[in-house]
Amino acid sequence: MSSTPDTILLVGHGSREASGNQEIQTFVEQWRTRRPDWRIELCFIEFAPPSLHDGLVAAAQGARRVLVLPLILNAAGHVKMEIPEAIEHAREHAPGVEYLYGPHLTACDPILAILKRRLRKAMAALDMPDPTTTGVVLLGRGSSDRAANGDMAKMARWLQEETDHELVDLAFTGITYPRLERVVQRQALLGMKQVIVLPYYLYTGTLMQRIQRQVEHLRGQYPQMRFACGTQFGLEPEIFELLEQRAADLQAGRPESKMPCDGCSLREIAHELGHGHSHAHTHEHTVPVVLQGALAEALA
Template identity: 60%
Template sequence: MNDTAILLVGHGSRNREGNKEILHFAAQWRERHPDWHIETCFIEHADVLLDEGLDRAARGARQVLTIPFILNAAGHVKMELPAAIEDARQRHPGVSFACARHLGMGREIFDVLKGQLDRLLKQLDMPDPQTTGVVLLGRGSSDAGANGELAKMARWLFEDGDHELVDLAFTSVTWPRLETVVQRQARLGMTQICIVPVYLFSGVLMDRIKAQVERLQRQYPHIVFALGTHFGFDKGIFELLDSKVGGHELPEGALLECDGCKYRLAAEAEHLHDHSHTHVHHAHEHHHAHAHENAHA
Protein backbone atom coordinates (compact mmCIF):
# COMPACT_ATOMS: atom_id res chain seq x y z
CA MET A 1 0.00 0.00 0.00
CA ASN A 2 3.00 2.33 0.38
CA ASP A 3 3.05 3.41 -3.26
CA THR A 4 -0.77 3.50 -3.60
CA ALA A 5 -2.90 6.57 -2.91
CA ILE A 6 -6.64 6.30 -2.31
CA LEU A 7 -8.87 9.13 -3.53
CA LEU A 8 -12.29 9.29 -1.90
CA VAL A 9 -14.63 11.21 -4.23
CA GLY A 10 -17.75 12.77 -2.71
CA HIS A 11 -20.59 14.23 -4.74
CA GLY A 12 -20.35 17.64 -3.08
CA SER A 13 -23.13 19.62 -1.45
CA ARG A 14 -24.12 23.29 -1.59
CA ASN A 15 -24.42 22.94 2.17
CA ARG A 16 -20.88 23.13 3.54
CA GLU A 17 -21.85 20.91 6.48
CA GLY A 18 -22.46 18.00 4.09
CA ASN A 19 -18.93 18.33 2.67
CA LYS A 20 -17.45 18.69 6.16
CA GLU A 21 -18.99 15.37 7.17
CA ILE A 22 -17.14 13.60 4.33
CA LEU A 23 -13.87 15.23 5.46
CA HIS A 24 -14.61 14.00 9.03
CA PHE A 25 -15.30 10.53 7.63
CA ALA A 26 -11.95 10.55 5.79
CA ALA A 27 -10.19 11.62 9.01
CA GLN A 28 -11.79 8.69 10.89
CA TRP A 29 -10.89 6.30 8.07
CA ARG A 30 -7.24 7.48 8.25
CA GLU A 31 -7.26 6.73 11.99
CA ARG A 32 -8.28 3.16 11.20
CA HIS A 33 -5.43 2.88 8.65
CA PRO A 34 -2.61 5.27 9.63
CA ASP A 35 -0.29 3.78 6.98
CA TRP A 36 -2.70 4.47 4.08
CA HIS A 37 -2.44 7.61 1.93
CA ILE A 38 -6.07 8.83 1.72
CA GLU A 39 -7.04 12.02 -0.16
CA THR A 40 -10.54 13.48 -0.66
CA CYS A 41 -12.16 15.56 -3.37
CA PHE A 42 -15.64 16.33 -4.71
CA ILE A 43 -17.40 16.33 -8.07
CA GLU A 44 -19.01 19.76 -7.49
CA HIS A 45 -19.79 22.46 -4.89
CA ALA A 46 -16.46 22.25 -3.06
CA ASP A 47 -12.95 23.74 -2.85
CA VAL A 48 -11.10 20.62 -4.05
CA LEU A 49 -12.66 19.19 -7.23
CA LEU A 50 -11.74 16.13 -9.33
CA ASP A 51 -8.69 17.44 -11.21
CA GLU A 52 -7.00 18.80 -8.09
CA GLY A 53 -7.91 15.68 -6.07
CA LEU A 54 -6.39 13.38 -8.70
CA ASP A 55 -3.24 15.54 -8.87
CA ARG A 56 -2.84 15.47 -5.06
CA ALA A 57 -3.29 11.70 -4.97
CA ALA A 58 -0.81 11.20 -7.81
CA ARG A 59 1.98 13.08 -6.00
CA GLY A 60 4.55 10.52 -4.85
CA ALA A 61 2.32 7.54 -5.78
CA ARG A 62 2.77 4.83 -8.38
CA GLN A 63 -0.88 3.90 -8.29
CA VAL A 64 -4.10 5.84 -7.52
CA LEU A 65 -7.30 4.01 -6.57
CA THR A 66 -10.33 6.29 -6.94
CA ILE A 67 -13.40 5.33 -4.89
CA PRO A 68 -16.67 7.14 -5.70
CA PHE A 69 -18.10 7.73 -2.21
CA ILE A 70 -21.58 7.77 -3.67
CA LEU A 71 -24.51 5.39 -3.17
CA ASN A 72 -25.95 5.46 -6.69
CA ALA A 73 -24.03 5.89 -9.93
CA ALA A 74 -25.91 8.38 -12.07
CA GLY A 75 -24.44 10.71 -14.71
CA HIS A 76 -21.59 12.12 -12.63
CA VAL A 77 -20.01 8.77 -11.82
CA LYS A 78 -20.64 7.29 -15.26
CA MET A 79 -19.37 10.25 -17.27
CA GLU A 80 -17.43 12.95 -15.47
CA LEU A 81 -15.28 10.71 -13.30
CA PRO A 82 -13.89 8.51 -16.13
CA ALA A 83 -13.19 11.65 -18.20
CA ALA A 84 -11.29 13.25 -15.28
CA ILE A 85 -9.28 10.05 -14.74
CA GLU A 86 -8.38 9.94 -18.43
CA ASP A 87 -7.13 13.54 -18.25
CA ALA A 88 -5.12 12.71 -15.10
CA ARG A 89 -3.44 9.82 -16.97
CA GLN A 90 -2.19 12.32 -19.55
CA ARG A 91 -0.85 14.64 -16.81
CA HIS A 92 0.79 11.82 -14.81
CA PRO A 93 2.10 9.23 -17.32
CA GLY A 94 4.14 7.43 -14.65
CA VAL A 95 1.12 6.76 -12.42
CA SER A 96 -1.42 3.96 -12.84
CA PHE A 97 -5.03 5.10 -12.22
CA ALA A 98 -7.92 2.75 -11.42
CA CYS A 99 -11.48 3.36 -10.34
CA ALA A 100 -13.49 1.14 -7.97
CA ARG A 101 -17.24 0.76 -8.11
CA HIS A 102 -19.33 3.33 -6.25
CA LEU A 103 -20.79 2.05 -2.96
CA GLY A 104 -23.81 0.59 -4.72
CA MET A 105 -26.92 -0.99 -3.27
CA GLY A 106 -25.71 -4.42 -2.24
CA ARG A 107 -25.87 -6.53 0.91
CA GLU A 108 -23.59 -4.18 2.85
CA ILE A 109 -25.84 -1.14 2.37
CA PHE A 110 -28.91 -3.34 2.94
CA ASP A 111 -27.49 -4.37 6.34
CA VAL A 112 -26.95 -0.70 7.23
CA LEU A 113 -30.55 0.18 6.22
CA LYS A 114 -31.88 -2.79 8.16
CA GLY A 115 -29.97 -1.56 11.23
CA GLN A 116 -31.57 1.87 10.76
CA LEU A 117 -35.05 0.33 10.58
CA ASP A 118 -34.43 -1.85 13.65
CA ARG A 119 -33.44 1.26 15.64
CA LEU A 120 -36.62 3.07 14.56
CA LEU A 121 -38.79 0.10 15.59
CA LYS A 122 -37.14 0.08 19.03
CA GLN A 123 -37.80 3.80 19.29
CA LEU A 124 -41.50 3.01 18.68
CA ASP A 125 -41.44 0.22 21.33
CA MET A 126 -41.54 -2.59 18.74
CA PRO A 127 -45.01 -2.10 17.21
CA ASP A 128 -46.78 -4.74 15.11
CA PRO A 129 -45.00 -4.72 11.71
CA GLN A 130 -48.33 -5.45 9.98
CA THR A 131 -49.57 -1.97 10.93
CA THR A 132 -46.17 -0.27 10.69
CA GLY A 133 -45.40 1.14 7.26
CA VAL A 134 -41.82 1.65 6.05
CA VAL A 135 -40.77 4.38 3.62
CA LEU A 136 -37.29 4.31 2.07
CA LEU A 137 -36.56 7.92 1.17
CA GLY A 138 -33.97 8.48 -1.55
CA ARG A 139 -32.58 11.56 -3.23
CA GLY A 140 -34.06 10.71 -6.62
CA SER A 141 -32.24 10.66 -9.96
CA SER A 142 -32.97 11.19 -13.64
CA ASP A 143 -31.20 7.83 -14.09
CA ALA A 144 -33.86 5.09 -13.94
CA GLY A 145 -31.21 2.49 -13.05
CA ALA A 146 -30.20 4.44 -9.93
CA ASN A 147 -33.86 4.67 -8.81
CA GLY A 148 -34.26 0.95 -9.52
CA GLU A 149 -31.37 0.16 -7.14
CA LEU A 150 -33.34 1.79 -4.33
CA ALA A 151 -36.41 -0.24 -5.32
CA LYS A 152 -34.28 -3.36 -4.84
CA MET A 153 -33.50 -2.28 -1.25
CA ALA A 154 -37.24 -1.79 -0.59
CA ARG A 155 -37.97 -5.28 -1.93
CA TRP A 156 -35.24 -6.86 0.21
CA LEU A 157 -36.58 -5.09 3.33
CA PHE A 158 -40.08 -6.36 2.51
CA GLU A 159 -38.85 -9.95 2.11
CA ASP A 160 -36.72 -9.76 5.25
CA GLY A 161 -39.51 -8.66 7.60
CA ASP A 162 -43.24 -8.82 8.24
CA HIS A 163 -44.15 -5.30 7.21
CA GLU A 164 -47.30 -5.06 5.12
CA LEU A 165 -46.00 -1.99 3.29
CA VAL A 166 -42.45 -1.05 2.31
CA ASP A 167 -42.63 1.89 -0.08
CA LEU A 168 -40.24 4.18 -1.94
CA ALA A 169 -40.31 7.98 -1.95
CA PHE A 170 -37.91 10.57 -3.38
CA THR A 171 -36.97 14.06 -2.28
CA SER A 172 -36.44 15.46 -5.79
CA VAL A 173 -36.30 14.83 -9.56
CA THR A 174 -38.67 11.86 -9.59
CA TRP A 175 -41.86 10.58 -7.95
CA PRO A 176 -43.61 9.76 -5.64
CA ARG A 177 -42.78 12.28 -2.93
CA LEU A 178 -42.97 11.57 0.79
CA GLU A 179 -46.38 13.23 1.32
CA THR A 180 -48.03 11.05 -1.34
CA VAL A 181 -46.65 7.82 0.11
CA VAL A 182 -47.64 8.75 3.67
CA GLN A 183 -51.14 9.60 2.44
CA ARG A 184 -51.42 6.14 0.83
CA GLN A 185 -50.10 4.32 3.89
CA ALA A 186 -52.52 6.24 6.13
CA ARG A 187 -55.39 5.26 3.83
CA LEU A 188 -54.33 1.62 4.08
CA GLY A 189 -54.54 1.67 7.88
CA MET A 190 -50.93 2.04 9.02
CA THR A 191 -50.77 3.34 12.60
CA GLN A 192 -46.97 3.86 12.67
CA ILE A 193 -44.68 4.91 9.81
CA CYS A 194 -40.87 4.50 9.84
CA ILE A 195 -39.06 6.78 7.39
CA VAL A 196 -35.56 5.57 6.51
CA PRO A 197 -33.53 8.16 4.55
CA VAL A 198 -31.06 6.57 2.14
CA TYR A 199 -28.42 9.27 2.60
CA LEU A 200 -24.76 8.93 3.46
CA PHE A 201 -24.51 12.45 4.89
CA SER A 202 -26.92 15.15 5.88
CA GLY A 203 -26.30 17.95 3.41
CA VAL A 204 -29.21 20.39 3.20
CA LEU A 205 -31.93 17.81 2.58
CA MET A 206 -32.05 16.16 6.02
CA ASP A 207 -33.21 19.52 7.50
CA ARG A 208 -35.95 19.72 4.87
CA ILE A 209 -37.00 16.13 5.54
CA LYS A 210 -37.28 16.81 9.29
CA ALA A 211 -39.52 19.82 8.59
CA GLN A 212 -41.68 17.71 6.23
CA VAL A 213 -42.13 14.97 8.83
CA GLU A 214 -43.13 17.55 11.46
CA ARG A 215 -45.81 18.82 9.06
CA LEU A 216 -46.99 15.28 8.35
CA GLN A 217 -47.20 14.56 12.08
CA ARG A 218 -49.56 17.54 12.49
CA GLN A 219 -51.57 16.44 9.45
CA TYR A 220 -51.93 12.82 10.72
CA PRO A 221 -52.08 13.12 14.52
CA HIS A 222 -53.30 9.50 14.88
CA ILE A 223 -50.12 8.11 13.23
CA VAL A 224 -46.79 7.86 15.07
CA PHE A 225 -43.80 8.75 12.88
CA ALA A 226 -40.18 7.69 13.41
CA LEU A 227 -37.53 9.33 11.22
CA GLY A 228 -34.07 7.83 10.73
CA THR A 229 -30.98 9.80 9.84
CA HIS A 230 -28.04 9.70 7.43
CA PHE A 231 -25.74 6.72 7.99
CA GLY A 232 -22.35 7.68 6.59
CA PHE A 233 -20.54 7.02 9.89
CA ASP A 234 -22.01 3.53 10.36
CA LYS A 235 -19.23 0.95 10.84
CA GLY A 236 -20.66 -0.97 7.86
CA ILE A 237 -19.62 1.90 5.57
CA PHE A 238 -16.01 1.83 6.83
CA GLU A 239 -15.98 -1.96 6.32
CA LEU A 240 -17.38 -1.65 2.79
CA LEU A 241 -14.60 0.80 1.84
CA ASP A 242 -11.97 -1.41 3.49
CA SER A 243 -13.12 -4.30 1.31
CA LYS A 244 -12.87 -2.14 -1.84
CA VAL A 245 -9.27 -1.28 -1.05
CA GLY A 246 -8.40 -4.82 0.09
CA GLY A 247 -9.77 -6.31 -3.11
CA HIS A 248 -7.80 -4.04 -5.37
CA GLU A 249 -4.09 -4.68 -5.20
CA LEU A 250 -4.07 -3.63 -8.82
CA PRO A 251 -1.84 -4.77 -11.63
CA GLU A 252 -0.37 -2.04 -13.83
CA GLY A 253 -3.06 -0.36 -15.96
CA ALA A 254 -5.97 -2.30 -14.44
CA LEU A 255 -9.46 -1.12 -15.29
CA LEU A 256 -12.41 -1.47 -12.95
CA GLU A 257 -16.09 -1.13 -13.59
CA CYS A 258 -16.65 2.61 -13.96
CA ASP A 259 -13.36 3.10 -15.74
CA GLY A 260 -13.24 2.86 -19.53
CA CYS A 261 -16.87 3.98 -19.65
CA LYS A 262 -18.03 4.86 -23.16
CA TYR A 263 -19.82 8.03 -21.99
CA ARG A 264 -16.75 10.21 -21.93
CA LEU A 265 -17.29 13.36 -23.94
CA ALA A 266 -18.61 16.19 -21.82
CA ALA A 267 -20.95 17.38 -24.57
CA GLU A 268 -22.44 13.90 -24.96
CA ALA A 269 -22.79 13.62 -21.19
CA GLU A 270 -24.69 16.94 -21.03
CA HIS A 271 -26.91 15.89 -23.92
CA LEU A 272 -27.73 12.50 -22.38
CA HIS A 273 -28.32 13.93 -18.93
CA ASP A 274 -30.70 16.66 -20.15
CA HIS A 275 -32.71 14.26 -22.27
CA SER A 276 -32.92 11.47 -19.75
CA HIS A 277 -34.10 13.96 -17.14
CA THR A 278 -37.06 15.21 -19.15
CA HIS A 279 -38.13 12.01 -20.91
CA VAL A 280 -37.76 9.62 -17.99
CA HIS A 281 -39.54 12.06 -15.73
CA HIS A 282 -42.59 12.46 -17.98
CA ALA A 283 -42.72 8.81 -18.90
CA HIS A 284 -42.65 7.96 -15.21
CA GLU A 285 -45.47 10.39 -14.43
CA HIS A 286 -47.55 8.86 -17.21
CA HIS A 287 -46.84 5.32 -16.03
CA HIS A 288 -47.43 6.32 -12.42
CA ALA A 289 -50.88 7.74 -13.25
CA HIS A 290 -51.91 4.48 -14.96
CA ALA A 291 -50.45 2.29 -12.25
CA HIS A 292 -52.33 4.35 -9.66
CA GLU A 293 -55.62 4.00 -11.55
CA ASN A 294 -55.14 0.25 -12.00
CA ALA A 295 -54.30 -0.22 -8.33
CA HIS A 296 -57.64 1.25 -7.35
CA ALA A 297 -59.69 -0.21 -10.20
Protein backbone atom coordinates (compact mmCIF):
# COMPACT_ATOMS: atom_id res chain seq x y z
CA MET A 1 0.00 0.00 0.00
CA SER A 2 1.20 3.51 -0.79
CA SER A 3 2.54 5.61 2.04
CA THR A 4 0.29 8.51 1.02
CA PRO A 5 -2.45 9.31 3.53
CA ASP A 6 -4.93 9.71 0.67
CA THR A 7 -6.89 7.14 -1.28
CA ILE A 8 -8.32 8.21 -4.63
CA LEU A 9 -11.59 6.39 -5.26
CA LEU A 10 -12.89 6.47 -8.82
CA VAL A 11 -16.63 5.92 -9.10
CA GLY A 12 -17.70 4.45 -12.44
CA HIS A 13 -21.28 3.99 -13.50
CA GLY A 14 -20.96 0.32 -14.36
CA SER A 15 -22.41 -1.58 -17.33
CA ARG A 16 -24.35 -4.76 -18.00
CA GLU A 17 -21.74 -5.35 -20.70
CA ALA A 18 -18.57 -6.82 -19.19
CA SER A 19 -16.35 -5.18 -21.81
CA GLY A 20 -17.43 -1.74 -20.59
CA ASN A 21 -16.42 -2.51 -17.02
CA GLN A 22 -13.16 -3.96 -18.27
CA GLU A 23 -12.37 -0.71 -20.08
CA ILE A 24 -12.74 1.16 -16.80
CA GLN A 25 -10.46 -1.38 -15.13
CA THR A 26 -7.95 -0.76 -17.92
CA PHE A 27 -8.22 2.97 -17.33
CA VAL A 28 -7.42 2.47 -13.63
CA GLU A 29 -4.44 0.26 -14.44
CA GLN A 30 -3.08 2.87 -16.84
CA TRP A 31 -3.63 5.64 -14.31
CA ARG A 32 -1.77 3.68 -11.64
CA THR A 33 1.13 3.37 -14.07
CA ARG A 34 1.05 7.13 -14.68
CA ARG A 35 0.88 7.89 -10.94
CA PRO A 36 2.61 5.07 -9.03
CA ASP A 37 2.83 7.34 -5.97
CA TRP A 38 -0.96 7.43 -5.63
CA ARG A 39 -3.27 4.81 -4.16
CA ILE A 40 -6.08 4.59 -6.73
CA GLU A 41 -9.12 2.36 -6.20
CA LEU A 42 -12.32 1.77 -8.16
CA CYS A 43 -15.96 1.04 -7.45
CA PHE A 44 -19.18 1.04 -9.46
CA ILE A 45 -22.61 2.56 -8.90
CA GLU A 46 -24.36 -0.46 -10.38
CA PHE A 47 -24.00 -3.63 -12.46
CA ALA A 48 -20.45 -4.51 -11.32
CA PRO A 49 -18.44 -5.07 -8.13
CA PRO A 50 -17.23 -3.58 -5.93
CA SER A 51 -20.35 -1.61 -5.11
CA LEU A 52 -20.30 2.07 -4.24
CA HIS A 53 -20.79 1.36 -0.55
CA ASP A 54 -18.15 -1.37 -0.42
CA GLY A 55 -15.70 0.76 -2.37
CA LEU A 56 -16.11 3.73 -0.06
CA VAL A 57 -15.58 1.64 3.05
CA ALA A 58 -12.60 -0.27 1.62
CA ALA A 59 -10.92 2.94 0.41
CA ALA A 60 -10.89 4.24 3.98
CA GLN A 61 -8.75 1.38 5.25
CA GLY A 62 -5.28 2.71 6.03
CA ALA A 63 -6.15 6.19 4.74
CA ARG A 64 -6.61 9.55 6.40
CA ARG A 65 -8.62 10.96 3.51
CA VAL A 66 -10.62 9.47 0.66
CA LEU A 67 -10.86 11.60 -2.48
CA VAL A 68 -14.02 10.51 -4.28
CA LEU A 69 -13.94 11.28 -8.01
CA PRO A 70 -16.92 10.45 -10.27
CA LEU A 71 -15.77 9.01 -13.58
CA ILE A 72 -18.93 10.44 -15.12
CA LEU A 73 -19.46 13.07 -17.82
CA ASN A 74 -22.72 14.70 -16.72
CA ALA A 75 -24.19 15.33 -13.28
CA ALA A 76 -27.61 13.83 -12.72
CA GLY A 77 -29.13 11.76 -9.92
CA HIS A 78 -26.12 9.49 -9.38
CA VAL A 79 -23.72 12.41 -8.97
CA LYS A 80 -26.04 14.82 -7.18
CA MET A 81 -27.79 12.44 -4.79
CA GLU A 82 -26.67 8.82 -4.77
CA ILE A 83 -22.92 9.26 -4.36
CA PRO A 84 -23.20 11.99 -1.68
CA GLU A 85 -25.67 9.88 0.29
CA ALA A 86 -23.38 6.84 0.05
CA ILE A 87 -20.52 9.00 1.33
CA GLU A 88 -22.63 10.05 4.33
CA HIS A 89 -23.30 6.41 5.11
CA ALA A 90 -19.63 5.45 4.67
CA ARG A 91 -18.60 8.12 7.18
CA GLU A 92 -20.54 6.17 9.80
CA HIS A 93 -18.40 3.10 9.04
CA ALA A 94 -15.07 4.95 8.96
CA PRO A 95 -14.90 7.44 11.83
CA GLY A 96 -11.83 9.61 11.69
CA VAL A 97 -11.50 9.33 7.91
CA GLU A 98 -12.23 12.45 5.88
CA TYR A 99 -14.20 11.98 2.66
CA LEU A 100 -13.77 14.70 0.02
CA TYR A 101 -16.05 14.64 -3.01
CA GLY A 102 -14.80 16.12 -6.27
CA PRO A 103 -16.82 17.26 -9.29
CA HIS A 104 -17.71 15.05 -12.23
CA LEU A 105 -15.86 15.58 -15.51
CA THR A 106 -18.44 18.08 -16.87
CA ALA A 107 -18.46 20.21 -20.03
CA CYS A 108 -14.99 21.71 -20.35
CA ASP A 109 -12.21 22.55 -22.79
CA PRO A 110 -10.34 19.23 -22.39
CA ILE A 111 -13.48 17.29 -23.39
CA LEU A 112 -13.98 19.71 -26.27
CA ALA A 113 -10.41 19.00 -27.42
CA ILE A 114 -11.21 15.27 -27.53
CA LEU A 115 -14.38 15.86 -29.55
CA LYS A 116 -12.57 18.11 -32.03
CA ARG A 117 -9.88 15.46 -32.50
CA ARG A 118 -12.49 12.75 -33.01
CA LEU A 119 -14.32 14.97 -35.49
CA ARG A 120 -11.14 15.53 -37.50
CA LYS A 121 -10.53 11.78 -37.56
CA ALA A 122 -14.07 11.14 -38.84
CA MET A 123 -13.67 13.80 -41.53
CA ALA A 124 -10.44 12.14 -42.66
CA ALA A 125 -12.26 8.79 -42.88
CA LEU A 126 -14.75 10.48 -45.23
CA ASP A 127 -11.87 11.90 -47.36
CA MET A 128 -12.25 15.43 -45.97
CA PRO A 129 -15.61 16.51 -47.43
CA ASP A 130 -16.95 20.06 -47.28
CA PRO A 131 -17.75 20.72 -43.59
CA THR A 132 -20.68 22.95 -44.58
CA THR A 133 -22.42 19.92 -46.11
CA THR A 134 -21.35 17.57 -43.31
CA GLY A 135 -23.70 17.42 -40.36
CA VAL A 136 -22.46 16.49 -36.90
CA VAL A 137 -24.52 14.77 -34.22
CA LEU A 138 -23.29 14.74 -30.63
CA LEU A 139 -25.01 11.67 -29.22
CA GLY A 140 -25.26 11.17 -25.47
CA ARG A 141 -26.99 9.04 -22.91
CA GLY A 142 -29.84 11.38 -22.04
CA SER A 143 -31.12 12.24 -18.58
CA SER A 144 -34.25 13.33 -16.75
CA ASP A 145 -32.05 16.11 -15.32
CA ARG A 146 -32.24 19.15 -17.59
CA ALA A 147 -28.92 20.50 -16.31
CA ALA A 148 -27.15 17.31 -17.44
CA ASN A 149 -28.74 17.58 -20.88
CA GLY A 150 -27.81 21.26 -20.88
CA ASP A 151 -24.14 20.39 -20.44
CA MET A 152 -24.33 18.32 -23.60
CA ALA A 153 -26.04 21.17 -25.43
CA LYS A 154 -23.17 23.42 -24.33
CA MET A 155 -20.64 20.98 -25.77
CA ALA A 156 -22.52 20.82 -29.07
CA ARG A 157 -22.54 24.61 -29.30
CA TRP A 158 -18.85 24.87 -28.45
CA LEU A 159 -18.08 22.28 -31.12
CA GLN A 160 -19.96 24.32 -33.70
CA GLU A 161 -18.17 27.52 -32.75
CA GLU A 162 -14.75 25.86 -32.89
CA THR A 163 -15.20 24.23 -36.32
CA ASP A 164 -16.42 25.04 -39.83
CA HIS A 165 -19.46 22.80 -39.53
CA GLU A 166 -22.66 24.79 -39.88
CA LEU A 167 -24.85 22.09 -38.40
CA VAL A 168 -23.94 20.48 -35.06
CA ASP A 169 -26.97 18.85 -33.48
CA LEU A 170 -27.67 17.07 -30.22
CA ALA A 171 -29.34 13.66 -29.85
CA PHE A 172 -29.87 11.15 -27.06
CA THR A 173 -29.95 7.36 -26.88
CA GLY A 174 -32.75 7.33 -24.32
CA ILE A 175 -34.83 9.03 -21.62
CA THR A 176 -35.18 12.33 -23.50
CA TYR A 177 -35.38 13.62 -27.07
CA PRO A 178 -34.53 14.05 -29.90
CA ARG A 179 -33.25 10.62 -30.85
CA LEU A 180 -30.60 9.98 -33.48
CA GLU A 181 -33.00 8.92 -36.24
CA ARG A 182 -35.02 12.13 -36.01
CA VAL A 183 -31.94 14.35 -36.05
CA VAL A 184 -30.52 12.58 -39.11
CA GLN A 185 -33.89 12.95 -40.83
CA ARG A 186 -33.73 16.72 -40.29
CA GLN A 187 -30.14 16.91 -41.47
CA ALA A 188 -31.07 15.05 -44.64
CA LEU A 189 -33.90 17.52 -45.29
CA LEU A 190 -31.41 20.37 -44.85
CA GLY A 191 -29.24 18.94 -47.59
CA MET A 192 -26.38 17.38 -45.65
CA LYS A 193 -24.34 14.98 -47.78
CA GLN A 194 -22.47 13.39 -44.89
CA VAL A 195 -23.29 12.85 -41.22
CA ILE A 196 -20.75 12.29 -38.46
CA VAL A 197 -22.04 10.75 -35.22
CA LEU A 198 -19.89 11.54 -32.19
CA PRO A 199 -20.86 9.37 -29.19
CA TYR A 200 -20.55 11.29 -25.91
CA TYR A 201 -19.55 8.21 -23.94
CA LEU A 202 -16.47 7.36 -21.91
CA TYR A 203 -16.58 3.57 -22.24
CA THR A 204 -18.25 0.88 -24.27
CA GLY A 205 -21.35 -1.00 -23.21
CA THR A 206 -24.83 -1.91 -24.41
CA LEU A 207 -25.60 1.65 -25.52
CA MET A 208 -22.42 2.00 -27.56
CA GLN A 209 -23.29 -1.28 -29.27
CA ARG A 210 -26.77 0.07 -29.95
CA ILE A 211 -25.32 3.21 -31.52
CA GLN A 212 -23.27 1.15 -33.96
CA ARG A 213 -26.39 -0.78 -34.98
CA GLN A 214 -28.40 2.43 -35.38
CA VAL A 215 -25.80 3.95 -37.68
CA GLU A 216 -25.88 0.80 -39.82
CA HIS A 217 -29.67 1.10 -40.06
CA LEU A 218 -29.32 4.75 -41.08
CA ARG A 219 -26.92 3.81 -43.87
CA GLY A 220 -29.68 1.64 -45.28
CA GLN A 221 -32.35 4.33 -44.84
CA TYR A 222 -30.26 7.08 -46.45
CA PRO A 223 -28.13 5.48 -49.18
CA GLN A 224 -27.52 8.92 -50.68
CA MET A 225 -25.66 10.03 -47.55
CA ARG A 226 -22.35 8.89 -46.09
CA PHE A 227 -21.95 8.21 -42.38
CA ALA A 228 -19.02 8.08 -40.00
CA CYS A 229 -19.34 7.10 -36.36
CA GLY A 230 -16.87 7.74 -33.57
CA THR A 231 -16.21 5.63 -30.51
CA GLN A 232 -16.02 6.08 -26.73
CA PHE A 233 -13.14 8.23 -25.47
CA GLY A 234 -12.48 7.29 -21.85
CA LEU A 235 -8.83 6.34 -22.44
CA GLU A 236 -7.84 9.67 -24.00
CA PRO A 237 -5.04 11.57 -22.17
CA GLU A 238 -7.32 14.49 -21.31
CA ILE A 239 -9.42 12.24 -19.06
CA PHE A 240 -6.37 11.27 -17.00
CA GLU A 241 -5.30 14.92 -16.82
CA LEU A 242 -8.75 16.10 -15.74
CA LEU A 243 -8.89 13.58 -12.90
CA GLU A 244 -5.35 14.40 -11.81
CA GLN A 245 -6.36 18.06 -11.61
CA ARG A 246 -9.49 17.15 -9.63
CA ALA A 247 -7.39 15.18 -7.15
CA ALA A 248 -4.78 17.94 -6.84
CA ASP A 249 -7.50 20.53 -6.24
CA LEU A 250 -9.04 18.44 -3.47
CA GLN A 251 -5.66 17.85 -1.85
CA ALA A 252 -4.93 21.57 -1.96
CA GLY A 253 -8.32 22.42 -0.45
CA ARG A 254 -9.32 24.78 -3.25
CA PRO A 255 -12.93 25.94 -2.72
CA GLU A 256 -14.00 25.07 -6.27
CA SER A 257 -12.64 21.55 -5.91
CA LYS A 258 -15.56 20.12 -3.92
CA MET A 259 -18.77 18.93 -5.48
CA PRO A 260 -21.39 21.50 -4.35
CA CYS A 261 -24.01 18.80 -3.82
CA ASP A 262 -22.01 17.07 -1.09
CA GLY A 263 -24.37 17.90 1.76
CA CYS A 264 -26.83 19.91 -0.34
CA SER A 265 -30.57 20.10 0.17
CA LEU A 266 -31.54 17.75 -2.66
CA ARG A 267 -31.28 14.63 -0.54
CA GLU A 268 -33.22 16.32 2.25
CA ILE A 269 -36.06 16.91 -0.22
CA ALA A 270 -35.88 13.28 -1.29
CA HIS A 271 -36.05 12.04 2.30
CA GLU A 272 -38.97 14.34 3.12
CA LEU A 273 -40.87 12.91 0.16
CA GLY A 274 -40.07 9.35 1.13
CA HIS A 275 -37.32 8.56 -1.35
CA GLY A 276 -34.20 7.89 0.65
CA HIS A 277 -31.51 5.74 -0.88
CA SER A 278 -31.69 2.26 0.59
CA HIS A 279 -28.69 1.13 2.58
CA ALA A 280 -29.15 -2.24 0.90
CA HIS A 281 -27.53 -0.56 -2.15
CA THR A 282 -29.60 -2.33 -4.76
CA HIS A 283 -30.04 0.79 -6.97
CA GLU A 284 -33.35 -0.52 -8.23
CA HIS A 285 -35.47 2.40 -7.08
CA THR A 286 -37.49 4.75 -9.25
CA VAL A 287 -38.30 8.38 -8.56
CA PRO A 288 -41.99 9.14 -7.95
CA VAL A 289 -43.56 11.83 -10.14
CA VAL A 290 -44.06 14.17 -7.17
CA LEU A 291 -40.37 13.84 -6.30
CA GLN A 292 -39.32 14.46 -9.90
CA GLY A 293 -41.19 17.77 -9.78
CA ALA A 294 -39.69 18.82 -6.48
CA LEU A 295 -36.19 17.90 -7.56
CA ALA A 296 -36.62 19.72 -10.85
CA GLU A 297 -37.49 22.88 -8.93
CA ALA A 298 -34.51 22.42 -6.61
CA LEU A 299 -32.14 21.81 -9.53
CA ALA A 300 -33.37 24.79 -11.53
